[in-house]
Amino acid sequence: MRGALGGSGVLLRRLREVMAALISPQERLDRLVVLIAGNLVAEVCSVYVLREDGSLELYATEGLNREAVHLTTMRAGEGLVGLIAREAEPLALSDAQNHPAFSYRPETGEEVYRSFLGVPILRGGAVMGVLVIQNRASRLYSDEEIESLQTTAMIMAEMIAAGGLKSLARPGASIGLDRPIHGVGVSLADGVGLGHAVLHEPRVAITNLIAENPAAEVKRLEDAIAQMRASIDELIERGDVAHIGEHRDVLETFRMFAHDQGWLRRMREVVLTGLTAEAAVERVQSDTRAKMLRQTDPYLRERLHDLDDLANRLLRTLVGKANGVAREEMPENAILIARSMGPAALLDYDRSHLRGLVLEEGGPTSHIAIVARALGIPAVGEIVNATALIQSGDAVIVDGQAGEVQIRPQPDVENAYKDKARLRARKQEQYRKLKSQPAVTR
Structure with missing residues (x-):
C-alpha cells in the first residue's frame, strides 16, 4: 500500500490490541x-460520531x-464530514x-492541511460517524489507502454499536444509536401495530461440511425431510388458519414444494459425493438461488422465497433448532423484523403476541403479504436495511395503511x-356488530 507503514495487516493487529x-x-x-495516522502516514486522523440529533461531533483527533x-460539531450535510455522512460514500x-462543501472551523486548526480522505463509519448500511x-x-x-481506512471504520462501527462511547457523550448530546427513525416502504397488509422488535433469523451456520458416513447422512436427510413435512402439515391444518382464501392456495403450493421428489433427489446425490446433510441442503439451495436470481419473471423470483424458507426449515430440523421464537421468549406485543420470509414462516409465531411485520423485501403481491393479510397482521415491506437499523427489543410502530414504520419513536409519535x-x-368492532345484523331494504 503506497504511503502505509507495514500494511493493513499490521494496522489491524495493533487495533485489536x-x-x-x-x-x-x-x-x-x-x-x-x-x-x-501513523500507519497511513497522515498528519491528522479524526473520528466524528453521529449524535442523536443528527449532528456529528469530534470525539478524538491526532x-x-x-x-x-467534544466541542466541534457539524450539522447533517455540513462541511466535508457532513457530506460524507449524508452520502455514505468515501471522499x-x-x-x-x-x-x-468545505467548512472552516477555526478551533480545529485544520486550515493548514490540504489533502483530505474521509470514509463513513457504517454498520449494516447505517451511518454511525465519519x-x-x-x-x-x-x-x-x-x-488501497481508502480501502484500509474503510476496514478500520468497520472496527470503529462495532465499538460504537457496542455502546463503548456512550459514557463520553455530554448531556443532551447522546450518540445516535437509539435515535428515532422513520422508514417509508410499501403497504403489504393494512392495520396499525405497536410493539417491540423480534428478529426473524432463519439462517443456520454450517460448521461440519465433510461426511464421515454418507449412507448415515442420507438417512439423516430423509428423516429430517419427513419431520419437516409433518411440521408443515401441522402448521397449515391448525384451526386458526382459515381453510378458504387466496392464502390457502399459497400455503398448499408451499406444502407441494416440500414434497418435491426432485429436490430430495438432488440433495441425496450431493450427500453421496461426501458432504453432510446440512452442507447438501446449503449447496442445492445456493445453486437454485443462483439460477432463480437470473430470472426476470416475478412469479419465479417469488418462488425463491418459498424455497429459501424450505431450505432454512430443513437446516433447522437437521441441527435440532425450532422455527420461530418460543412463546415464552416473545414479548406480549411483538413486531417481527426480517429480510424476507416464506409464506409459512408467520405460522411459526404465536399469533396472539404478534402485532406487526416489517420486511426489507416483498411487495403487495408476495406470498408473505397474502398470508399476513389473511391473518390480519399489519405489514410493511421494502424498508431498506431494516434488519440492521432495528435491534431486538426496539420499540417499533407498523402503519400498514400508509406503508410506514416508526423505529424507536418519540413519545408524542407513539x-x-x-x-x-x-x-x-x-370502528372494526362496530363493523363486526353490523355484520351480524339482518339486511334491511329501505
Whole structure:
C-alpha cells in the first residue's frame, strides 16, 4: 500500500490490541487515531460520531487541536464530514479547501492541511460517524489507502454499536444509536401495530461440511425431510388458519414444494459425493438461488422465497433448532423484523403476541403479504436495511395503511399512533356488530 507503514495487516493487529486493552473509552479512541495516522502516514486522523440529533461531533483527533474534541460539531450535510455522512460514500481530495462543501472551523486548526480522505463509519448500511485523515501537502490517496481506512471504520462501527462511547457523550448530546427513525416502504397488509422488535433469523451456520458416513447422512436427510413435512402439515391444518382464501392456495403450493421428489433427489446425490446433510441442503439451495436470481419473471423470483424458507426449515430440523421464537421468549406485543420470509414462516409465531411485520423485501403481491393479510397482521415491506437499523427489543410502530414504520419513536409519535389504533379498533368492532345484523331494504 503506497504511503502505509507495514500494511493493513499490521494496522489491524495493533487495533485489536488497543481494543482489548483495559483503558477508558477516550484513551482507546485517542490511541486508535494515533495508530491510524501513523500507519497511513497522515498528519491528522479524526473520528466524528453521529449524535442523536443528527449532528456529528469530534470525539478524538491526532493532529488537530485537542481542545476541539467534544466541542466541534457539524450539522447533517455540513462541511466535508457532513457530506460524507449524508452520502455514505468515501471522499478523497487533494485540495480540500477548494471543495464547495468545505467548512472552516477555526478551533480545529485544520486550515493548514490540504489533502483530505474521509470514509463513513457504517454498520449494516447505517451511518454511525465519519473517520478522516489529512495531510499538509497535496496528495492523491490511493485505492488501497481508502480501502484500509474503510476496514478500520468497520472496527470503529462495532465499538460504537457496542455502546463503548456512550459514557463520553455530554448531556443532551447522546450518540445516535437509539435515535428515532422513520422508514417509508410499501403497504403489504393494512392495520396499525405497536410493539417491540423480534428478529426473524432463519439462517443456520454450517460448521461440519465433510461426511464421515454418507449412507448415515442420507438417512439423516430423509428423516429430517419427513419431520419437516409433518411440521408443515401441522402448521397449515391448525384451526386458526382459515381453510378458504387466496392464502390457502399459497400455503398448499408451499406444502407441494416440500414434497418435491426432485429436490430430495438432488440433495441425496450431493450427500453421496461426501458432504453432510446440512452442507447438501446449503449447496442445492445456493445453486437454485443462483439460477432463480437470473430470472426476470416475478412469479419465479417469488418462488425463491418459498424455497429459501424450505431450505432454512430443513437446516433447522437437521441441527435440532425450532422455527420461530418460543412463546415464552416473545414479548406480549411483538413486531417481527426480517429480510424476507416464506409464506409459512408467520405460522411459526404465536399469533396472539404478534402485532406487526416489517420486511426489507416483498411487495403487495408476495406470498408473505397474502398470508399476513389473511391473518390480519399489519405489514410493511421494502424498508431498506431494516434488519440492521432495528435491534431486538426496539420499540417499533407498523402503519400498514400508509406503508410506514416508526423505529424507536418519540413519545408524542407513539401516543398519536396509539390513538389511531384505538380508533381503528372501535370502528372494526362496530363493523363486526353490523355484520351480524339482518339486511334491511329501505
